[in-house]
Amino acid sequence: MNWINVGNINDIPRLGSRIITSDWGKIAIFRTSDDQVFAVNNRCPHRGGDLAQGIVHGHTVTCPLHNWKIDLASGKALAPDEGCTRRYEVEVKEDGTVMLGVKASLKAVA
Numbered sequence: 287m288n289w290i291n292v293g294n295i296n297d298i299p300r301l302g303s304r305i306i307t308s309d310w311g312k313i314a315i316f317r318t319s320d321d322q323v324f325a326v327n328n329r330c331p332h333r334g335g336d337l338a339q340g341i342v343h344g345h346t347v348t349c350p351l352h353n354w355k356i357d358l359a360s361g362k363a364l365a366p367d368e369g370c371t372r373r374y375e376v377e378v379k380e381d382g383t384v385m386l387g388v389k390a391s392l393k394a395v396a
């Protein structure tokens with residue numbers, strides 16, 4: 287696992303997100319109201335909706351297209367919907383630096 291610095295937690299609004307562009311596509315990094323940070327592929331598992339434009343509540347995001355709810359920790363759609371988007375490991379350092387855990391081949395541009 288490689289860890290890539292993708293900025294500071296304060297760069298991400300609470301209940302919001304920011305996008306990292308990688309050679310695997312766009313990765314949405316979300317910050318919840320309790321300052322947890324999660325990273326998932328920015329494509330909804332239903333029809334590819336832009337999850338970063340969704341509404342964050344608890345540790346889930348609601349897709350803006352058809353309202354599927356995606357669990358940010360697992361990337362899985364909540365029942366009754368079924369599907370999963372890729373999730374990534376995230377670590378927040380004491381100074382607020384957000385580190386994204388990726389395989390060696392990933393290049394990311396914050």
Ligand code: FES
Binds near residue numbers: 330331332350351
């Ligand atoms: S594309 Fe996300 S709910 Fe349909």
